[in-house]
Amino acid sequence: AQSVTQPDIHITVSEGASxxxxxxxxxxxxxxxxxxxxxxxxxxxxxLKYFSGDTLVQGIKGFEAEFKRSQSxxxxxxxxxxxxxxxxxxxxxxxYGQNFVFGPGTRLSVLP
Amino acid sequence: xxxxxQTPKFRILKIGQSMTLQCAQDMNxxxxxxxxxxxxxxxxxxxxxxxxxxxxxxEVPNGYNVSRSTTExxxxxxxxxxxxxTSVYFCASSYKTGTEAFFGxxxxxxxx
Numbered sequence: 001a002q003s004v005t006q007p008d009i010h011i012t013v014s015e016g017a018s019x020x021x022x023x024x025x026x027x028x029x030x031x032x033x034x035x036x037x038x039x040x041x042x043x044x045x046x047x048l049k050y051f052s053g054d055t056l057v058q059g060i061k062g063f064e065a066e067f068k069r070s071q072s073x074x075x076x077x078x079x080x081x082x083x084x085x086x087x088x089x090x091x092x093x094x095x096y097g098q099n100f101v102f103g104p105g106t107r108l109s110v111l112p
Numbered sequence: 113x114x115x116x117x118q119t120p121k122f123r124i125l126k127i128g129q130s131m132t133l134q135c136a137q138d139m140n141x142x143x144x145x146x147x148x149x150x151x152x153x154x155x156x157x158x159x160x161x162x163x164x165x166x167x168x169x170x171e172v173p174n175g176y177n178v179s180r181s182t183t184e185x186x187x188x189x190x191x192x193x194x195x196x197x198t199s200v201y202f203c204a205s206s207y208k209t210g211t212e213a214f215f216g217x218x219x220x221x222x223x224x
Contacts, residue, residue, distance in 0.1 A: 034213075041218075045215075100204075101157075102147075105154050
């Protein structure tokens with residue numbers, strides 16, 4: 001069965017610092033990968049997606065992610081975090097075109 | 113742009129009661145999903161549908177039922193509510209294989 005792991009349950013960074021959220025997946029074919037963000041009390045919003053081609057993908061709000069097949073990873077990065085980035089972040093993989101498998105999420109706190 | 117609409121937003125049920133969580137999308141998406149979100153567990157797939165008249169079980173289907181009589185609507189039925197069904201429920205939809213999912217705002221359900 002496909003699975004997604006996000007090793008960090010909770011990360012705290014200072015405003016203006018760089019950020020990297022880790023995501024590893026287990027998948028038998030070329031994966032379609034996604035990062036979503038969830039603000040408190042809200043639904044999930046797509047940050048970015050990887051389908052094929054360039055392994056570095058750009059998303060909204062200044063986020064980017066890099067697909068590394070050799071490491072089965074799809075880590076999310078941002079060079080300078082803003083206080084409004086505090087939220088929960090979910091990595092997900094398309095499950096053979098049927099549905100999506102999500103990781104457990106990483107909660108990001110931002111210190112002023 | 114309505115997107116994915118879920119009703120109600122909040123609900124308290126007593127043990128043994130039944131209810132239906134409504135989900136509608138206006139994007140003409142073929143695929144629809146129901147997930148539940150519990151703290152630290154990410155999103156778990158309850159049921160999904162790849163088109164009108166077609167539904168299938170996800171990872172945690174017990175205690176739930178769905179139907180998909182139209183492309184737009186995908187209601188989730190809870191029979192004999194139990195405290196273990198206290199959760200936040202998200203409905204989502206996607207156009208086709210390999211495209212991202214769009215999420216509703218969620219229904220927060222408490223069973224007491």
